[in-house]
Amino acid sequence: MIQIKDLSLAFGDQIIFDETSMEIKDGERVGLIGQNGTGKSTLLRILTGELEPDQGKIETSRDYRIGYLEQHLHFTQPTVLEEGCLGLREEDEYNVWKVEKILSGLGFSTEDFHKAPSDFSGGYQIRLNLAKVLVSEPDLLLLDEPTNYLDIVSIRWLVSFLKKWPSELILITHDRNIMNSITTHTMAVHRQTIRKTEGDTIKLYGQIAEEEEMYQRTAANAAKKRQEIEAYINRFRAKASLASLVQSKIKKLKKEKVLEELKTIQTLGFEFNAAEFRARNICKIDNLSFGYTPENQLIKGLSITIEKGDRIGIIGKNGKGKSTLLELIAGELTPDSGEIVDHMHCAKGYFGQTNIERLDPKMTVEDEIQSADPALDYGKVRRMCGNMMFSGDLAKKPISVLSGGEKSRVSLGKILLHPANFLLLDEPTNHLDAESCDALIAAIDNFDGAVALVTHNEMFLHHLATRLIVFDGGKVFLFEGSYADFLKKVGWSND
Ligand SMILES: Nc1ncnc2c1ncn2[C@@H]1O[C@H](COP(=O)(O)OP(=O)(O)OP(=O)(O)O)[C@@H](O)[C@H]1O
Ligand SMILES: [Mg+2]
Structure with missing residues (x-):
C-alpha cells in the first residue's frame, strides 16, 4: 500500500501538482494517463525518491519496495547474467540463482546468460531491464511507456506478463487498449490533481466530465445569484430603511467564494504543409x-x-x-x-x-x-x-x-x-x-x-x-x- 498526501510541486511558474492526494491499495494495477506534460513521469520520479516535492508526504507499509523499469537501454556489464545481478538487493548479493530463474522466465536461454546484452534485440534488452527490476522483488512496479520502441511481438509478451503481476503496479502508456487490458484501476493527472477510479480510462474520463459539467452549472448559478444580489445592493444602497439589510447582503457577498470558470484544456490540432504535386x-x-x-x-x-x-x-x-x-x-x-x-x-x-x-x-x-x-x-x-x-x-x-x-x-x-x-x-x-x-x-x-x-x-x-x-x-x-x-x-x- 502506498499513499500520497497533499502533494504540491511547481517548476517555476508551471504548477504540476496542487495539494493532491492518492492511494494505491494492495494488488491494484493502476494505469496512469494524462496529456503530454501534465506530470506523469514527474509523479514516478517523486515516488522513486529521485525528485523532492515542494510539499507533501509519501507513506507506505513497512519495507515497501519500489522498482522502476528503465526505458533507456544502458548496460555496463559484459554478460546478461552479470547485468541482471546488478538488480539484486544487498542482502541477496550471492543469490545468483534468483537472477537465473527470472531471466529464464523472461525467455533467456542458459547460453544467453553469457552473451553480451548488446547482442540482443530491443525487445530482449527491455526484458533484461525488466529482469533487473524483478530481481529486486518490488512491491510496486513503475513502468513509464514501456512499449515505446518494442515490436508487436514483444508488446504482446509484455502485456501478458503484466496481466499476471501479483502486487501493485503503475503503468504509463498512451495506448488505451494495452492499458485497459492490464489494469484494474485508472489514475489521471488532470488540472494539477491526481484522480483515480476503479475501472478503465473511459470510466475515469466519464466521471471527470460529469463532475466538471456539474461544477460549471453550479458556477453559472452562483454567478447569476451574485448578479441579482449586486443589483439589489445597488438599487437600495441609498435607502436608509434598508441599510442593515443591504449591509448584510454585502457581507454575504464578500464571504462567498467565487467559483472560477474552468479553463479550456488545449489539445493539439494541425495539418501537414502539403507541397503541390500534379503527377502520379x-x-x-x-x-x-x-x-x-x-x-x-x-x-x-x-x-x-x-x-x-x-x-x-x-x-x-x-x-x-x-x-x-x-x-x-x-x-x-x-x-x-x-x-x-x-x-x-x-x-x-x-x-x-x-x-x-x-x-x-x-x-x-x-x-x-x-x-x-x-x-x-x-x-x-x-x-x-x-x-x-x-x-x-x-x-x-x-x-x-x-x-x-x-x-x-x-x-x-x-x-x-x-x-x-x-x-x-x-x-x-x-x-x-x-x-x-x-x-x-x-x-x-x-x-x-x-x-x-x-x-x-x-x-x-x-x-x-x-x-x-x-x-x-x-x-x-x-x-x-x-x-x-x-x-x-x-x-x-x-x-
Ligand atoms: N526540471 C524541470 N524544469 C522545468 N520544467 C520541467 C522540469 N522537469 C519537467 N518539467 C516540465 O514539467 C511538465 C511535466 O513533465 P513530465 O515529464 O512529468 O510530463 P509527462 O506527463 O510525463 O508527459 P509525457 O506524456 O509527454 O511523457 C512538462 O511540461 C515539463 O516540461
Ligand atoms: Mg512522461
Whole structure:
C-alpha cells in the first residue's frame, strides 16, 4: 500500500501538482494517463525518491519496495547474467540463482546468460531491464511507456506478463487498449490533481466530465445569484430603511467564494504543409539492396513505385531494417545496389525514430523550431510554437526539461515548416498522448501526398495503410492490401 498526501510541486511558474492526494491499495494495477506534460513521469520520479516535492508526504507499509523499469537501454556489464545481478538487493548479493530463474522466465536461454546484452534485440534488452527490476522483488512496479520502441511481438509478451503481476503496479502508456487490458484501476493527472477510479480510462474520463459539467452549472448559478444580489445592493444602497439589510447582503457577498470558470484544456490540432504535386508517381524504388555488413543483407531486391495517395505501412519486428529503409528513402543512407529515383517535384518530409534525440538540449523550443529554417521570420516561428502548444513563455523552455511528448511536438513542428508531398514517418506517435495521436492520424489521413509509415500500433495500421512493406521470415516483400488482408492472407511467421 502506498499513499500520497497533499502533494504540491511547481517548476517555476508551471504548477504540476496542487495539494493532491492518492492511494494505491494492495494488488491494484493502476494505469496512469494524462496529456503530454501534465506530470506523469514527474509523479514516478517523486515516488522513486529521485525528485523532492515542494510539499507533501509519501507513506507506505513497512519495507515497501519500489522498482522502476528503465526505458533507456544502458548496460555496463559484459554478460546478461552479470547485468541482471546488478538488480539484486544487498542482502541477496550471492543469490545468483534468483537472477537465473527470472531471466529464464523472461525467455533467456542458459547460453544467453553469457552473451553480451548488446547482442540482443530491443525487445530482449527491455526484458533484461525488466529482469533487473524483478530481481529486486518490488512491491510496486513503475513502468513509464514501456512499449515505446518494442515490436508487436514483444508488446504482446509484455502485456501478458503484466496481466499476471501479483502486487501493485503503475503503468504509463498512451495506448488505451494495452492499458485497459492490464489494469484494474485508472489514475489521471488532470488540472494539477491526481484522480483515480476503479475501472478503465473511459470510466475515469466519464466521471471527470460529469463532475466538471456539474461544477460549471453550479458556477453559472452562483454567478447569476451574485448578479441579482449586486443589483439589489445597488438599487437600495441609498435607502436608509434598508441599510442593515443591504449591509448584510454585502457581507454575504464578500464571504462567498467565487467559483472560477474552468479553463479550456488545449489539445493539439494541425495539418501537414502539403507541397503541390500534379503527377502520379512520386518515387520509384528499383531492386534496392542494403546491409550494414555484407553478411547481413537487411534489404534484398526491393522494388516499389510509390504513388501520390499511397499510405504505405512498413511493418516487422525490431532490428529487421524498417528504419533503415526509411533512412535510405530519405537519402541519409546510400544503397549497396539498386536505386531510388524521385520525381523532380518530390519533396520529402522525414520524421526519424531518433528525431527527438537530435534536438539540442541546450536550445529553447523557439530556437529549435527556428533552426529548421533560419530565414523564417520570428512571428511565424512563434505561431508554430503556439500550434504545437508552446504558447507564451512555454516557447522559452529549454529542450532538456521537456517531457517525451513535448519533445515529439517540437520535432513535428520542425517538419511542418517545410512543405512536403512525401512523408516518411518512423514511429511518429511514440510519446504522444492519445488526443495528440488522434490529431496526428487525422493529419496523415488528410495529407495530400504519399506517406510511408513505420508503426507498431495495429490500430493505426488498420486505419491508414493501403499497401504494406513487410519485414518478416528473413525477407522483405510488398503486400498489396490492408493490414486486415495481410493478417488474413499471410500473417506473421514465427521466426
Ligand atoms: N526540471 C524541470 N524544469 C522545468 N520544467 C520541467 C522540469 N522537469 C519537467 N518539467 C516540465 O514539467 C511538465 C511535466 O513533465 P513530465 O515529464 O512529468 O510530463 P509527462 O506527463 O510525463 O508527459 P509525457 O506524456 O509527454 O511523457 C512538462 O511540461 C515539463 O516540461
Ligand atoms: Mg512522461
